[in-house]
Amino acid sequence: MSRLHDMGGRFGDGPVVPEPADAPVFAEEWHARALAVTLAAGSLGLWTLDASRHSHERLLPADYAVFSYYEKWISALCNMLVEHDVLSRAELQSAMADGEASPLQARRLTPDKVAKVLSSGGPTERESDKKPRFAIGDAVRAGSGQNQMINGGHSRLPSYVAGKSGRIVQYYGAHVFPDANAHGQGKAPEPLYCVAFRADVLWAHAENPDDEVMLDLWQSYLDPM
């Protein structure tokens, strides 16, 4: 079982509604603020991008289903700020900061550093003592999509490929393992592959059997066939 965010292949959604090329980057002013507050708070360095993704995934299903995109961002951010003792429930309730100076103030992102922070990013390729187990062309089977270390933890293996067979088409080196990194268990880098799955392996009613879906999957998500 997974969570609501894991929606690849789901039935029941309506048409995709394209937008004109000149549509505004942010449809509402508060969308822009939500993005900026989230990036500025993230730069305090209290959590990883993987932990942040998991905080979105942990929103209550009832909330996840009805929240718009940036509502999810701001709500997940709020939850993380409380989990990390940056804000208290009392402060949220009163909408007033308690007046105590935060020891994190020294980490505040200043306007002059924005360009540097955004252009530096956070590369995830690392040296690893885990050697690549698969070669290009190898047949593999995807695992369950459940985090093997943390019950209900973060995973980047979508349910729609769980248990399905595919083949390795590319090796990307070793990358930070989200299943560990989202939970404060270190970077735990391991080999990352691009794996191709045939449409008729994934779907009972594939549009065209020659179509394929490609996913980037970490070595421990995969078993040899």
Add this chain to the structure above:
Amino acid sequence: MPHDAHDHDQPHSLLPSDPALRVKALETLLIGKGLVDPATLDEIIDTYQTKIGPQNGAEVVARAWSDDAFRDLLLKDATAAVSQMGFYGRQGEHIVAVQNTDSVHKLVVCTLCSCYPWPLLGIPPGWYKSDAYRARAVREPRKVLAEFGVTLPDHVAVRVWDSTSEIRYLVVPQRPAGTEGWSVDALAKLITRDAMIGTGLVAGPS
């Protein structure tokens, strides 16, 4: 919105339910704590509104169409190729470029969230982040493409890239006929964001 006791386990439910007020409340608290500088927020917004957007990706694709050595580097090591042009950064630390051909059409999605090559294409459009696109692009890409006005013949195979890792994918669309001898700048003006996600084709001069 009423919440039961269980809902209150999630702190966000203590914020106003109107999302614009919700953002404002959090912003005000973080500014009050000295953890966020309002001028920083303005700078971040300005960056993604005016400096980083699909014009960057269009410049990359137009150059790939015009310069074989650059195209070869782009297809071999896109991160190095786009870094040469200054397009490296957050959500674009590891770029892979995939090229459309007469026999294979490529399309990018992120079914688990909304991963997207920010330094090349900016902030993703609303439809890319929609449940409908995330749910359907992997199962029925041809129907989704038709909703964008793109109909592929059966002999063209579809490859959908689901962005499950930190690798970010850029689709290099096919160069339209009738653009021989065009400058890189003129070519770049033809190249749409959707064509670089794979939900569009680049139209030639009419």
